[in-house]
Amino acid sequence: MAEGDILDMTASDLGIAAAPRHVALIMDGNGRWAAARGLPRFEGHRRGVxxxxxxxxxxxxxRISFLTVYSFSAENWSRPLEEVQSLLGLLHRFIRNDLSELHANNVRVRVIGARADLTPEIANLLREAEQVTQANTGLTLVVAFNYGARQEIAAAARALAQMVAEGRLSPDQIDAEAIAARLDTADIPDPDLIIRTSGEQRLSNFLLWQAAYAEFVFSPILWPDFDRAALVAALDEYAHRERRFGRVEAPRSAKTAS
Incomplete structure (x- = not known):
């Protein structure tokens, strides 16, 4: 089959019996992409957009239902001020320039991450993207902005502790479901597949709770070079994984006998 034919297929067409409903992306390698070409880091971030x-x-x-992108981590604020301002500027332009296209394509935008300390301009921009697209029913694009998984879990723990202190919850009622219900992703399914580009093999404080049973694909491609073919390749690798969620599959003979 020709490569062009593959790129025109949907996930189900590719033979993925259980196509990933939710794909999450750690978009890594912008700086290295720029450095390899003698370009400023900003150009790497621009090409990453x-x-x-x-x-x-x-x-x-x-026809992926949920796509989560790690756009700006809680730790990214520690980068040089010029780079932080460039990243925020790119976010601003992406939403301003692309929101109409996303809306026209029935994409719903969701934002996860802490918002309390954001500037009004950024907070309003994120809120606008959510409000304009909130009724859309196609792909849900989850933008992880000012996001950190440890911070998210700690916030959930504080909320539960407050409920216990107020007598609205007993400690023995705190279980995995109670914690999950208080995460930013409470109404979003856990990722089936997490892709990280640039060859690095770590989560970097991204969806630590939600990734409990996710499959991982670590691509050597630097993020600015990532494209449909790279995504299809990751989906194809996912298609060959056997997901048991901690269970041991019964021998085929035993299944037949039953």
């Missing part, structure tokens, strides 16, 4: 556009369009075509 172009890769994000390509990937969102591919996710729509492949």
């Amino acid at each position: 172009e890769a994000l556009r390509r990937t969102v369009r591919a996710a729509i075509d492949l």
